[in-house]
Amino acid sequence: MLPVPYRVQRRRQESHDTFTLELSRSGSAPGLEFAPGQFNMLYAFGAGEVPISISGDPARPDVIAHTTRVVGGVTRVLSRLRRGGTVGLRGPFGNGWPLEQSRGRDVVIVAGGIGLAPLRALLYALTANRGRFARIALVYGARTPEDVLFGAELERWRTSADVEIAVTVDRATESWAGRVGVVTALLRRLSFDPANAVGMICGPEVMMRYAAAELLSRGVAPDSIFLSIERNMKCAVGHCGHCLFGPLFICRDGPVFPYERVETTLRVAEL
């Protein structure tokens, strides 16, 4: 499957190490329909290809947004792209967050760090049809106040879309008036109806384990808690073997899984 060239329309620096690229196909080519939670393989010329979630609005398939944290070779080359630059794109791949299953229910979203990127696409979809869902809450943990992503959007969703938002940081700076500590502490204080709630979690694996445990202990059913799992990935179509997670191919069966399907694999180290 060949990458398709996409043009960088906009680049925004989100934090010291994280940036968003807004991509479009050249000419009058149709947009890329996607579901929140899906990802694309982004190819940086000569450097390599990496899986990156789509962080933009699913109602705008003509503008494909990717929010990426620089952690190594390929993400660094992607970060150097500017408006007018070209990336190769294959996708979208994977399943998405369980939007249908969430209708009429409380939606509890837990994000850690760059894990907010695929959840941002979800928040666009949820807030576009706000009336379909009961309570919507986002609990989001970042390392420091400088690492908090999408501040303006979070504020907008809080004030005009009735989304309850709680942000916490691991380490505060002097100007930080918000909370300090782990997301699970915030989660504990959140009020929602466990019997009728859906949990959606994306972030570092340890955080996801604790967050899922917290939701379970509050009484949320294991089939109503969803996690987006990340592994090395080369092909995204179930042929390269890199993303195997127990019996699951993250690229094809995921990346979003109900907790009950990944519980054992998450518990055992290095599986």
Added chain:
Amino acid sequence: MDEKTLRVVTRAALEPLPGLLRDRGFTVVGPTIREAAIVYDEIESLADLPIGWTDEQGPGGYRLRRRSDEALFGYNVGPHSWKGRFHPSDVLLFQAQRNGRDVEFTAPPTESPPVALFGARACDLAAVAIQDRVFLGSASIDPIYATRRRGAFVVAVHCTQAGGTCFCESMRTGPRATRGFDLALTELLGAGEHRFLVENASERGAEIADRLASRPASSEDLAAARAGVERARTSMGRKLDTDGIRDLLYRHAESEVWDAVAHRCLSCTNCTMVCPTCFCTTVEDVSDLSREHAERRRLWDSCFTLGFTHLGSGSVRTSTSSRYRHWITHKLASWHDQFGSSGCVGCGRCITWCPVGIDITEEVGRLREAEGSRAP
């Protein structure tokens, strides 16, 4: 198999077979000797086969030895499997060319002349069927595999002797090939006549078989063929108890057995390279100095490397024990969940080619022992 339709072809009358295949446009690939091992490569005629040779195999050991006869197929499987034919170890995926701000991607041409596998064993045909499911069995079909696999002709050989590391009987994949071939041969050496029982399983197989001088099989020929396969069946060098194997592996996600094997395993990746079903790949991206032209290649990879699970902050499977566990659990357990069969066909290559002789059948035995000693 309808025994009444079987024909017998003498050693001399089999001579035209590779040529008949070549005349029909096939590249004929079969066993041949290179650097003291029997590998699969292009063959011109029967003379290229390892005539009169056999292989001695054991954990961490492989040696060719002369036979006392002139058998064409008197050995078992070597370090190569057919997977390299359909799933190349190194292949170009695309080229990228910069034109100003634009980048153009082009795929290499994929045509490939059809191949004839000459002398394919039952275990290896089971492995081909498994890789078919991996690369052709889901919504995303691998075009490289599909092109090379398309139209492949198969001349199977039923094994009449088993090697020291063979256990196809345990995996129910051999020693008799039951599927996936056009022609199948059973080599018969007794009764003073070197001959082959020929079975055809397709129209194109029949068309070719008809061109070989043959006579109807006698009841002695049939009995000798059955006895040969039976001899292989009862002389398997290894045995693997597959009863409840999937759950056995899953139950032992945490086990001291993995630490013990990790003390010996060198993470050298040999087992995954020689395995006819292992399919993992990585990619390599390069660009020329001008940064105008780039290409991406796909290479075989192995779950035994540290980098295999590298992502951002490090690797998931850093310990050798976790990598061995991953490999064997995939082969014997999760493969069932993913592809509806075992990922191991019992060919024994991973045992033979492991430099320290780690034996998949023995490791399963250790898991069973560990379980037995813990049971009340």
